[in-house]
Amino acid sequence: MSEKKKFNIEYEIKSSPRILYSFLNEPNGLTQWFADDVSVRDQVYTFTWDGEQQMAKLIAIKENKLVKFRWMDDDPTYYFEMEIIQDELTSDVALSITDFATDDTMGERRLIWDNQIKYLISTLGA
Incomplete structure (x- = not known):
């Protein structure tokens, strides 16, 4: 199995x-x-896609700022x-994703x- 590398978007x-x-940490928001x-x-969050379940443990959380999960079946x-970044000057909000692949x-x-984030943006009506 090849080594996973960290990436950020x-x-x-x-x-x-x-x-x-609320869309990052609440089950109904994530759904x-x-x-x-x-x-x-x-x-422990159980995510279901097309009938397949994957479980992830919430390992870090900062209100209105960050959620961090670890897949239970992964290293x-x-x-x-998923980290919310707000620019102090412009108040612009960005969502920073860190993942491994x-x-x-x-x-x-x-x-x-x-694709997921496009869907999130349309859900937020942003």
Whole structure:
């Protein structure tokens, strides 16, 4: 299995950090753009896509700022993080995604995020 590399993508999102945050950490918010179904119990989120479940543990959280998950079936050094960045001068809001992928899957992972975030932006009406 080839080594996964960390990558980061940033998206400009016209939304308040508070509203955006609810879409990043609340099951009903995540269900609207990230997965078909999301449930949470004891900091473990179960994401369902096309009937397939994947579980991720919430490993870091900062209100209105950041959520960080680790896939339960993956190497513990890998995670995915969604961080809300707000420019102090312009108040512009961006969503920064940190994830890991192998060289072979990097393009695909980025495309998945691009599509998910487009969906998030349309859901927010931003």
